[in-house]
Amino acid sequence: QVYLRESGGGLVQVGGSLTLSCVASPPRTTNNNGMGWFRQAQGKEREIVASISWNSGSKWYADSVKGRFTISRDNAKNTVYLQMNNLKPDDTAVYFCAAALGPTVTTLTERYRYWGQGTQVTVSL
Numbered sequence: 001q002v003y004l005r006e007s008g009g010g011l012v013q014v015g016g017s018l019t020l021s022c023v024a025s026p027p028r029t030t031n032n033n034g035m036g037w038f039r040q041a042q043g044k045e046r047e048i049v050a051s052i053s054w055n056s057g058s059k060w061y062a063d064s065v066k067g068r069f070t071i072s073r074d075n076a077k078n079t080v081y082l083q084m085n086n087l088k089p090d091d092t093a094v095y096f097c098a099a100a101l102g103p104t105v106t107t108l109t110e111r112y113r114y115w116g117q118g119t120q121v122t123v124s125l
Contacts, residue, residue: 002099024099037098
C-alpha cells in the first residue's frame with residue numbers, strides 16, 4: 001500500500017504564492033511512477049492540474065495554470081511539489097496528489113492508482 005500526504009495549503013491573497021508538497025510512503029514506492037496534482041473546487045468535478053513523469057523528463061499543465069504553476073519532484077525525498085504563483089480566486093480548491101499506474105505523464109484520472117487526502121488552498125481578494 002502506498003500512502004500520499006499533501007501539505008502546504010492555506011489562505012493566500014490574490015497574486016500570492018504557495019508551494020504544495022506530497023510525500024509518499026513507504027520510501028521509493030512511487031519513484032518509478034508518474035505523479036499528478038488534481039484539484040476540486042466546491043460543487044465542481046475534480047480536474048487535473050499538472051502531471052510529471054517518473055524522471056521529470058516530461059511535464060504537463062492544464063491551460064488554466066500554465067505559466068503560473070510548476071510541478072517538480074525529488075525522488076531522493078519521495079516528494080512531489082507544486083509551486084503556485086500569481087494565485088487567483090479560481091484556484092481555490094482542495095488539491096490532491098496522486099500516483100499513476102505507469103511511469104509517464106498522464107491526464108486520465110482512471111490511470112491514477114493512489115491518492116492523498118488533499119490540502120485546502122483558498123485565494124482571497
